Amino acid sequence: MELRDIEIFLTLAEELHFGRTAERLHLSQARVSQSIKQQERRIGGALFERTSRSVQLTPLGARLRDRLDAGYREIMAGIDEATAITRGQVGTLTLGTMATDHHQIAAVLDLFRQRHPQCELRIREILPSDPFTALRAGRVDVGLVWLPVDEPDLAVGPNLHTEPLVLAVAPDHPLAGRDRVEMEDLGDYPVVWPDGPIPDYMWEVHTPSVTPAGRPIRRGLAVATLEEALTAISAGTVVSPIGSHAAATRVRRDVTFLPITDGPVLQYSLVWRAAAETTLVRAFVQAAADA
Known part of the structure; x- marks a missing residue:
């Protein structure tokens, strides 16, 4: 029959x-x-x-x-x-984001889950000091990182959100009493430096090596994570630009966040391994473009 x-x-x-x-x-x-x-x-x-x-x-x-x-x-x-x-509707897709940046693309996550209810969407944290290792190792399928990304093995998707930077200082730091600061002020104090394989050209967008007037910005303590950075900053030995979204989730007494009037605005996009693009990856990128 x-x-x-x-x-x-x-x-x-x-x-x-x-x-x-x-x-x-x-x-x-x-x-x-x-x-x-x-x-x-x-x-x-x-x-x-x-x-x-x-x-x-x-x-x-x-x-x-x-x-x-x-x-x-x-x-x-x-x-x-x-x-x-x-059709890429069943399986597991792992998204890597820095800190809580996945909250900034909630519309993308909602649309993807609506279109692919049988797919399990996992979210893992990737470090700002090491944005690509988990991606290249296959522990993350798609990463959400700030631009630019100029890596021959990685594809770059649509721009999803922006993030102004604020300056994190200790409460008793000379800058702490100010209402706001400028990037030129970074020439007077050492800044944290990433202890990880982030490309120099990416970190330059976050924390430039020179001020707008051309003065060098001194490298201070090297840190691997945001928590390590905030701990060093709270000790008063270094300052650092910090993403405003990340700062909003880490209100603490031993760190003060100051607006930077001319500070960088980070542009975040999806990245993935071009040679390992799957139907699920394409579906997520499409959801990002549509959302």
Whole structure:
């Protein structure tokens, strides 16, 4: 018995009407009738009792329906699952973001989850000092990092959000009493430096090596994480620009955040391994573009 014939039989067993069955399956009524007759000949018994006014299952037909129904649903579920996998709708996608930046792209996450409810979306933290290692190692499928990204093995997607920088200083630091600071002020104090493989050209956008007037900005303590940076800053030995979104989630008594009037504004985009682009990655990038 062909799968289509099983579908015709089960639909007719539910509808008990040849016309409605044909309409539901987008078939001719003659095709439905022919299929049922072929099944009855193959089985050797009537599956339906037909009169001019009604169609009813015979005891044999009812028993066959009960046996076929569960198997047919399981087969169709398997086909649906396989189709979903080939379309990138099933599986796991891991997004790497710095600190809590995933909150800034909530619309993207919501749209992706709505379109691909069978996909598990995981979020992992990546360090500003090391934005690409987890991506290249396959622990992260897509990363959300600030631009520029000029890496030959990485693809760059749409710009998703921006983040102004604020200056983090200790409460007793000479700058702490100011309402705001300028990038030129960084020429007077050492800044934290990343202890990690972030490319110099990326860090230059975050913390320039010279002030707008050309004065060198001195390197201070090297740190690997934001918490390490804030701990060093609280000791008063260094200052550092910090993303305003990250600063808003780390209100603490031992660090003061000051607006930078002419500070950098970071542009964040998705990045992924070009050679390892999957249907799920493409689906997430498409959701980002649409959202």
